[in-house]
Amino acid sequence: MDVLPLVFTSGWASGVNAYVVVLLLGLFGMTGVSDDIPQTLQRPEVLITAGVLFLCEAVADKIPYVDSVWDSVHTVVRPLAGAWIGALLAGQSGSVSDVAAGLLGGSTALASHTVKAGTRMAVNTSPEPFSNFVLSFAEDLGVGGVVSLAMFHPEAAAIIAGVLLVSGLAVLWFLASRVRRFLRRRAQRREERRLASRRSGQHDPHPQPRQHEPPGPPGPPA
Numbered sequence: 662m663d664v665l666p667l668v669f670t671s672g673w674a675s676g677v678n679a680y681v682v683v684l685l686l687g688l689f690g691m692t693g694v695s696d697d698i699p700q701t702l703q704r705p706e707v708l709i710t711a712g713v714l715f716l717c718e719a720v721a722d723k724i725p726y727v728d729s730v731w732d733s734v735h736t737v738v739r740p741l742a743g744a745w746i747g748a749l750l751a752g753q754s755g756s757v758s759d760v761a762a763g764l765l766g767g768s769t770a771l772a773s774h775t776v777k778a779g780t781r782m783a784v785n786t787s788p789e790p791f792s793n794f795v796l797s798f799a800e801d802l803g804v805g806g807v808v809s810l811a812m813f814h815p816e817a818a819a820i821i822a823g824v825l826l827v828s829g830l831a832v833l834w835f836l837a838s839r840v841r842r843f844l845r846r847r848a849q850r851r852e853e854r855r856l857a858s859r860r861s862g863q864h865d866p867h868p869q870p871r872q873h874e875p876p877g878p879p880g881p882p883a
Contacts (some may be wrong), residue, residue: 664697664754664762666819670811671750672743672766673822674804676773678722679735679742680715681801684708685808686746695812699749722797725785732778743770769826776829783836 674682687708690698701707721731747766748759777800784792803825811818 663815664750664757665765666815667697667811668747668750668757668762668766669769670807670815670818670822671746672769673773673826674808675743675746675766676739676770676775677777677800678715678718678804679739679746679770680711680718681804682746682808683711683742684715685805687711689809689812697750697753699753701749702746719797719801722800723794725793728781728793728797729778729785732774732781736774736778739774740767740771743767769822773826773829776826776833779833780829780836783833 671682671686683702686698687702687704689695690700690703691708718731722728744763744767748763750766751757751759751762780796781793784796807818807822807825810821
């Protein structure tokens, strides 16, 4: 089996949720669904750790602003996980070098992580919290579906992952410009309110009535 499609797919999925990728690949290998899964990913301690971290991410990913903090921490974790999984898959198959597969998996994971983190920042500008839950649920389902498909049809799964990655980058570009415009408008409104408050403070809203001066002494008779 050509391992490059699986490396690319797992790299994309790792950038979205690395713990789901490790958990699914390990379970597929342990249950005999695929013989191309390295033994390292099938070890019980690896699966338990991935499962616990997946539960933590499932909670953090659905809370506004907490998800962005979680993504910031995983800016390093997800690309490294993609590179690690890619190198393991290459070592198992022996068809490509570990370094090439690691670079492919890590760079793809970094790109998809950038899409996810940027999209979450844009979604957090929305006042309602439900979009975070829906987006997180869709991401988990998408990763699980694409990784499962890669076990039986790796080329088709790689094509889907590539389309999702390119589409995500395009959406991120649109959302980034939208967020910048939103932040500029908000800063402009704040500046206008500040200037209006300053101008109103310069004018006394309760001016004191002017007092009439006492009449002066009468002038000399004509």
